[in-house]
Amino acid sequence: MARQISGFNVKHVFIFIFSSLLYALCQMLLSNIVMQDDLWGKFAVQLTAHYVVVLTMCVADYNLLLFLNKHIPYSKNVSYRIMADMVGLTLISLALLWVFDWMIYKILHVPPTGLPPFATKFALGMLTNAPILLVFELIHYFRSEQKAIADSEKAKREVLLFQHETLKAQINPHFLFNSLNVLSSLIYLNPQNAKKFTKALSRSYRYVLSLNQQPSVTVAEEMEVLESYIFLMQMRFENAFTFTVHEDSGSESNKIVPLTMQLLLENVFKHNVATEEAPLAIQITIGKEYVSVENQVKPSSNADKSGIGLKYLKKQYQLFGKDIVVEHTGDQFIVKIPYIEP
Structure with missing residues (x-):
């Protein structure tokens, strides 16, 4: 049985860190292919930057999922939920792009020369963020299915218990x-x-x-x-x-x-x-x-x-x-x- 640390399953934390790091590496390679940039000369810096972006997107997407599960669950209206996912994805990408641009240009004072235009960065952001939200949605879906099956079995047991107790009472x-x-x-x-x-x-x-x-x-x-x-x-x-x-x-x-x-x-x-x-x-x-x-x-x-x-x-x-x-x-x-x- 995996150990629990502060309520988190160690195995799940390790899987998340490894998969998010691997995903950040893939996004870094894709970004360098698109931008035709020097990969190996800035490998550590680029990997760190992409990993921070991926982790931030994970946190934002997870909170978006919690919000939508509460207010617009799939059981309520599938079409509205998909539309809400797309709107949330766009808003998160725009917000993160604005924050990172502000940090790069205003805090770190990196000159904009040679950097990709806004539209390109936004497209890369959406391309990076969409699979993350999709994975969270799939995980939530399969966990919901498992819970539904477990609840169904529990309900059957409860019904049998109720019938048994009722019969004894009668x-x-x-x-x-x-x-x-x-x-x-x-x-x-x-x-x-x-x-x-x-x-x-x-x-x-x-x-x-x-x-x-x-x-x-x-x-x-x-x-x-x-x-x-x-x-x-x-x-x-x-x-x-x-x-x-x-x-x-x-x-x-x-x-x-x-x-x-x-x-x-x-x-x-x-x-x-x-x-x-x-x-x-x-x-x-x-x-x-x-x-x-x-x-x-x-x-x-x-x-x-x-x-x-x-x-x-x-x-x-x-x-x-x-x-x-x-x-x-x-x-x-x-x-x-x-x-x-x-």
Whole structure:
């Protein structure tokens, strides 16, 4: 493994010094051919001068690359990026030419006699600088591709982990124990509801098991399956909560992460008190930009902290470049879920 000195990889520094020196030598040879100048008589001076120019161009081009990556990335507009590269290249060449002319004529007092005209020096500057910027762009491109591949693999692992944790949460012994207790009571008290309860429980588990190859589902699909979960909760809590849905027509086809709605409702029931005397009000709003879950804040003193919570959903949506919005207004708790696909 290459050693690190002040954050720089020694191997990379050596490669850069060697390649930039070799490039400066090639540019010096080209310049002497064009200018028909004496190469060997001023070899050390010319090589030093060309190397300083090459290093300065490298620094300028690298900073130009950082600036363009931030403000005009290729993913935004390829044509604009290429045009920006050309404009930046021209401005850097003009600026460096002005600086070096000022140093040569004003500081070192070298007479202009015998030196090439401005147009020739500018052409040589562009010819020298263009390959440097091109190399930086290629390096950035290949590194971006490698990072994209690595991020893709990481995302796949995160999705698999999420599905695994979600499955464990749904087959939580506590959740299953409560469901079976309700079912056991219904069998004697209301066989018809017991049959409905069994179907709803089966449907919820079947939905979880079907998500292995689905990174996203429509809001309509989520809400359809959520009906089974709400039915299970109604059988368990009876009249201890109210549930309303407000829909914006056309938004049901937008996509979200599977089980988002069920996990959010699980959080509501885990962390709040729900009684028939003071029902817990839960509201879902399917809007144009978000689908939101809003509930009254009635904190439970012994809230169950286990299982998947809001942090898992936040992490999952970050894989799609989206951020969940959480608002706590004192007596209301609101979670806004962005759509990952329109």
